[in-house]
Amino acid sequence: MVDIQKRNLFRRKSELIINNLMPWVDDKQQFLDNCTQCKSCITSCxxxxxxxGDGGFPVIDFSLGECTFCGKCAESCQEDIFVATTQQAWHKKAVISHACLAFENVYCRSCGESCPEEALSFQIGINAVPEINLDKCNGCGACFxxxxxxxxxxxENR
Structure with missing residues (x-):
């Protein structure tokens, strides 16, 4: 008999891995099938x-910093996981939830001040909610x- 709780636990872990994939990983299943968890991408970053991350798979952790899209993770990998680094790194964008302090009329512009692409702007006023220019946002995670x-x-934002 199949234990549904165990299957759902694996599904959540797979979703966590897939939601935090490295740049230039376009085929999620190919990544899961071919990644040997050798850690070359980890040591080269x-x-x-x-x-x-979960299951030993490498994942991006934006709490540690931003991605500069240097391509060293893709260059160091010996497996068929990454697309060419001449292509767009990924289709990720920043998303701001209602937990933002501006929704509570608290002045905070830390995300805008940290964005190297200047993709975050604020309307005139002290407690303006940040707006994301999706054309400028490259999903680097500097605002995270x-x-x-x-x-x-x-x-992901395709």
């Missing part, structure tokens, strides 16, 4: 944001860590 309320996530 100069930003140290690639960590060992500075947010004091964890209101920002980096998610």
């Amino acid at each position: 100069p930003e140290n944001i690639i960590v060992k 860590s500075p947010c004091p309320t964890s209101a920002i996530s980096i998610e």
Whole structure:
């Protein structure tokens, strides 16, 4: 008999891995099938944001910093996992939830101040909610860590 709770636990772990994939990983199933968990991408990342995740698979942890899209993770991998680094790194963008302090009329612009692409802007006024220019946002995660309320996530946006 199949234990549904165990199957759902695996499904949640798989979703966590897939939601935090490295740049230039376009085929999620190919990644899960071919990644040998050798850690070459982890050791080659100069930003140290690639960590060992569930099941030993490498994942991005934006709480440790931002991705500079240097391509070293893809260059160091010997497996058929990554697309060419000349292509767009990924289709991730920043998303701001209602946990943002601006929704509570609290002044905070830490996300905008940390964005190297200047993709976050604020309307005139002290407690303006940040707006994301999706054309400028590259999903690097620079805005993630500075947010004091964890209101920002980096998610697929195709």
